[in-house]
Amino acid sequence: MKFAKLFVLLAAAVVATPAMAAGDAEAGEAKAAPCAACHGQGGNATIAMYPKLAGQGEAYLVKQLQDFKSGARDNAIMAGQVAGMSEQDMQDIAAYYAAQEAEAGQANPDLVELGERLYRGGDAGNNLPACSGCHGPAGQGIDAAQYPHLAGQNAQYVEDQLKAFRAAGRNDLGDNLIKRTNDASGEEPGMMQTIAAEMSDTQIKAVASFISGLSK
Missing domain, CATH: 1.10.760.10 (Cytochrome c-like domain)
Known part of the structure; x- marks a missing residue:
């Protein structure tokens, strides 16, 4: 569902x-x-x-x-x-x-396998769709839908944003956590809150690292 x-x-x-x-x-x-x-x-x-x-x-x-x-x-x-x-x-x-050219980062080799699996194929058992479905196979994004370009993005920033979306998507977390609710869907909870709510710290770190190593 x-x-x-x-x-x-x-x-x-x-x-x-x-x-x-x-x-x-x-x-x-x-x-x-x-x-x-x-x-x-x-x-x-x-x-x-x-x-x-x-x-x-x-x-x-x-x-x-x-x-x-x-x-x-x-x-x-x-x-x-x-x-x-x-x-x-x-x-x-x-x-x-x-109009500027994004520079690729470098993924952590220890996290590449899990990060790539989540980014390209998701995890159906845990209700996680593939990131590539909205952000593109090369992380280029879909600007017409306001889905961001991700390739080469700083891994720490991606990790922080996923955790902020997760904090907004879960009802059992305290108010002291940073929450982000402004995804493009306009729904509450939004698409990114719904996805991130199902992610573990390890999954978040792995996919953030993989994204950093992508080049458009």
């Missing part, structure tokens, strides 16, 4: 995604200059806890910036960064990062 629900959420997200105005990548380069402190030059963050933005889809990036501004995604640092941004600023910054 959970697989059927996830399919419905996927289809609904693709159909419901609104058209997005084009941003100006050249203007976005100047506007993104302060972002380099955390996200690295050209969006290739070298600090493990921060996401790489290079090569990320425009629609996904705009949604995240909007969610940080509205509070739909809770992050005090990013809330301060986006407070003065206009919609055009967000479009331009997103266009700039989308």
Whole structure:
């Protein structure tokens, strides 16, 4: 039943995604200059806890910036960064990062087998669909549905986000944990909360490591 629900959420997200105005990548380069402190030059963050933005889809990036501004995604640092941004600023910054080339990371050899199995085939016995179904076999994402590009993403960041989705998807966890509820499905619980709620720490770490080693 959970697989059927996830399919419905996927289809609904693709159909419901609104058209997005084009941003100006050249203007976005100047506007993104302060972002380099955390996200690295050209969006290739070298600090493990921060996401790489290079090569990320425009629609996904705009949604995240909007969610940080509205509070739909809770992050005090990013809330301060986006407070003065206009919609055009967000479009331009997103266009700039989308035009950059993401650098691949390196997967932990001890985790590759499990990580690849989960990413490419899921785990039907534990109601886990394959990550590749939404994020693509090479981790390229589906920007029309606001499903993010994952290839080469910092493993620590992916692990932290999966745990935040898991905390939101489970009802037995305390309020002191970071929770993330702003996936593209628009449902409650959303697709990522539903998936991550079924994942163990080992599974999360393995798939995050495998994702880091992917190259588009």
